[in-house]
Amino acid sequence: QVQLVESGGGLVQAGGSLRLSCAASGSIFSFNSMGWYRQTPGKQRELVAVITSGGNTNYADSVKGRFTISRDNAKNTMYLQMNSLKPEDTAVYYCHARGWLQDYWGQGTQVTVSS
Numbered sequence: 001q002v003q004l005v006e007s008g009g010g011l012v013q014a015g016g017s018l019r020l021s022c023a024a025s026g027s028i029f030s031f032n033s034m035g036w037y038r039q040t041p042g043k044q045r046e047l048v049a050v051i052t053s054g055g056n057t058n059y060a061d062s063v064k065g066r067f068t069i070s071r072d073n074a075k076n077t078m079y080l081q082m083n084s085l086k087p088e089d090t091a092v093y094y095c096h097a098r099g100w101l102q103d104y105w106g107q108g109t110q111v112t113v114s115s
Contacts, residue, residue: 006094024076034098037068088113093111
């Protein structure tokens with residue numbers, strides 16, 4: 001079974017930075033795309049950033065210019081660099097991978113941004 005494990009979350013003050021990592025048990029080259037989602041209580045899970053197998057990226061309007069998604073195929077790891085963090089960014093962040101037949105999700109990592 002494919003496993004995705006997030007790390008790097010924590011507590012940071014507004015304006016600070018964090019880097020999230022998502023380590024996959026298998027080669028991430030086999031995934032059609034990978035991305036980061038986030039969710040807060042009472043809200044739908046929303047897409048934050050996505051990167052395709054071809055290297056194309058896309059971001060939610062709320063994080064454009066502040067977040068950067070990337071991947072390292074040799075390390076089977078995807079990253080989300082988060083700069084200029086705002087209290088509105090507080091959420092559980094989930095790693096996601098889309099394969100040919102099914103989707104995979106990590107367990108999530110908490111990001112809390114204080115004002």
